[in-house]
Amino acid sequence: MKVEEQIRPLSSVKTGKKVLLVRVNAGRGLNSRLASMGLVANTEIRVVSNSHPGPFVIIVKDTRVMLGRGMAHKIMVK
């Protein structure tokens, strides 16, 4: 039996892990901005750095991107 991965916020993903983006819970402006930087559904995200406190660093579509923690809360992954 396959274990389904829970959908959870990106902020909860530990350093070094790879996840898949499901959706972004944010206004259209932010959504569009993130999309243009590569953050769309089914894109692979690798968490490079997730240390409290401090911004979040991920690799998406071969680019290293730094996010504020608030943003990481809004991005849902599995």
Added chain:
Amino acid sequence: MKQITVALAGNPNCGKSSIFNMLTGARQHVGNYPGVTVEKKEGYCTHKDYAITIVDLPGTYSLTAYSTEELIARRFILEESPDLVVDVVDASNIERNLYLGTQIIEMNVPLIFAFNMSDVAKRRGLEFDLEQLSRLLEARIVPTVGNKGQGGPALLDAIVQTATEGRKARTHKVTYGSEIEEELAKIGQCVRDREKPLTEKYGARWLAVKLLEQDRDVIEKTQAPEVLQVVNRSIEHLRTIFHDEAEIVMADRRYGLISGACQETIRSSVELRHDTSDTIDAVVTNRILGLPIFLALMYAVFFLTFTLGKYPMGWLETLFGWTGAAIAQHWPADSALWLRSLVVDGIIGGVGGVLVFLPNILILFMAIALLEDSGYMARAAFVMDRIMHKIGLHGKSFIPMLIGFGCSVPAIMGTRILENRRSRLTTIMVIPLMSCGARLTIYSLFIPAFFAQPWRGPVLWIIYLTGIVLGIVAAKVLRLTLFKGETTPFVMELPPYRMPTAKGIFIHTWQRGWMYLRKAGTIILAASVILWALANFPKPAPDTLASLSAEQAKQTSLAHSVVGRLGRAIEPAIKPLGFDWKIGTALIGALPAKELFVSQMGIVYAVGEPDESTSTLSERLRAAYTPLTGFCVMLFCLISAPCIATIAMTRQETQSWAWALFQFFGLTALAYVITLLVYQIGNLF
């Protein structure tokens, strides 16, 4: 010669600037797009009988209506009708970079892709089937390495070819899947029927796509209510099908298209691409090591600036001194002595005081350019973000503040990287508190005059630190009161570490250094002349001076002049700070540019002809004031009234006189209060 206009587009960090520089060399012109503070860069070159104008559009990740830069880039392409667009793409990072490409494709304008940084791509083991990809994208692809100057001729060839063959209809369109395409067809038809002028200008398909994306700009332009109704129905319909906004699904489809094209045409033979960068980052942005490493680097930067800069500074001082003396000596005696004084005291004294600092400032800018070009700056913004966040600013804010230690003028211009207007305004307001190179001239005079070794280093340090601390407090207060509001969500790309090129550093250093020079050449020159006049006229009647000694004569002349009178007028106001009319005079003189404070003090203490028996300015200051007063003078200069060039730049970047004046008076008031406190309390001991 036939004319071709090319628009240069691309993501930030893709090396677009180096392509622009490579094609246009020195033939560039920087202006402003009307009404906004975004820079408009245009350059020229010739190739095979064609005169090519290249417009460097702002770097953007896409072409939505969400930011000014994107709107400007978009408007240029759609409304200024360039002959073609060159999309500069970071070849080592194609999938993300092509997102912008798909949007340009949808604008139906002839397109060329410049696959830049192709050397990095090759090193990473990426292999491209450019022919196939070119066919799929229906655009010529030229591999380039902008920062090494490779690919220029090929790109120019492609530009000429594309411009001359005229517009061709596309076979491979950007499609979004059947459900969305159905809705787009409906909207497109409605637009064609009801918005004829818009359709003529932008094309029904592009309008339909934008309307479905709920593009604010296009919606504003659409007047027919029927169109908006159809659009809303479509959005509702798609919402039920996809459980998401059409905009998001469309973004997804774009990437799908790109991914498909890339999978067919790009092969990667090396898996590990990020490991070196990651290792460096793990150290440099480490929670414990990050900040100390950053502080150590900053210390190194300033240390370098002051020690290396000392030598050329010394040479320049000698040069100006020698020039002044030579002119004074060889001037035909008794003819137009006022002119001699103007040239020697006014111009050479005034402007020389500024230029002497050029080496220091250039070294500082060079160090900053090095940190930026290598990619470290973005990491530093990350490290600083935590602290900046506490005062309500972005990590990115610290970069312009750092530049402010050289000169506020390019620093304020550098706040353009901040997207949040309130953060930006706050940063602009406090930048003058980052003690600039001009104020250093004042400290260089006062510190040795009043403080013996080993106190000199620490006193300088205290002054800089005071500025920084005040800046932090002021920013916090501003963010809590006037500029209250959320900080923008922090999203910033971390470019990979790169070896900076000498050429790149030179260009970046020069761009900022030039602003400083221009300030010197214009405002300070004019101000020096005016000040000289104000300090030398009106002259008292000759017989009143006849009976006085040389010293007394000079004093009387100054007291008689406009500057002297102004200085006396404000003396009662500044007495509680420990200042006298001479300092007041110099302060007034320093309004155009802080460097003038020193030359004004020099003039105040030795107006008239140079005299062999005069003691140095330092000695005279020491004789006239206490160390407490000396310190208070420096404190006051640190905080108060930024120079005219700074005010002018603030007004330009905020597009408002109100903010510029607020900065001026606010800082001066702050300076007054603090200096007052320090002096009065200091006096008790």
